[in-house]
Amino acid sequence: MKPKLSIIVPIYNVEEFLEECINSILIQEFKDYELILVDDGSPDGCGKICDDYAAKDSRIKVIHKTNGGLSSARNAGIEVAAGRYLSFIDSDDFVSVDYFEKNMQYLVDHPEVDMLVAQVCYYDKLKSTTQYQHANLLDNKTQVLEYLFSVDYIASAWINIYHSNIFRGVRFPEGRIYEDGYILPQIADRAEKVYVSDQGIYYYRKRENSITSSRLHATSYRHHLDSYHRIIEYAINKGISKKIYCHYVFYYSHILFNAVRDYNMQEYEGYIKFWNSYPFSLFDAVWAKSIKSSVQFLLLKITGFKVLSKLFGS
Known part of the structure; x- marks a missing residue:
């Protein structure tokens, strides 16, 4: 039987954070998922970590590939994903234990919803800031477009849980940065109903040498x-x-x-x-x-x- 959810984790040179990321997924209350770990030619010990986890849990698939960048790794995961829904989690980030349980229950109960937008916490060891949201269903195209292109929406794949139909014929542009913004018009074209969730938290790890700070x-x-x-x-x-x-x-x-x-x-x-x-x-x-x-x-x-x-x- 196909899983309800495919969780895709692109991995490159994050040995320090990878186990925390994977563990935060494995302890989820929601269990009907496959976890696709994409080792994008990582030069450190990430590949072995992935294989060790896969040996212990049949829900884990590992892809080892030549380094091609974030978009290439995500696309490799999409190609093998079997779930009705897709989630992308960056390998240096992690999620709260309840992140998928209520969010996936909402999507299963409302199959007409194409995309769910989660809450985010910008996390570091010294200071963290959580952006809480009020639950809101955007059920007409005008509302969807006004939201997805507003300052209230983070144009990043990791903040969403998508119906897999969204990515039919859509892939992340390889060899580019700001890839999520590049495909935003295509995502917006396909999303007819969007749910802004007030459940669970995605922890986005703030790191030095970020591209936005140099x-x-x-x-x-x-x-x-x-x-x-x-x-x-x-x-x-x-x-x-x-x-x-x-x-x-x-x-x-x-x-x-x-x-x-x-x-x-x-x-x-x-x-x-x-x-x-x-x-x-x-x-x-x-x-x-x-x-x-x-x-x-x-x-x-x-x-x-x-x-x-x-x-x-x-």
């Missing part, structure tokens, strides 16, 4: 910009609210500003053309999250990137 490589900037461009184009085509559209234009502006500052204008000319083509007025700066963002955006609109590249370019 200067990005020129290619990484392009990957971020590609993802935001896809989202902005989708928002325009679907008529998503002005506030949400502006939110993503501000993000795009900020990343592009940093890219031009860290490298040069010529490197990102195509992205600047996209930015100039977005329908936007100076008055839309009122939607910025802070005065600093608003001022930065106004300066970009008034002076353009040519001036900024001379001031901040390498």
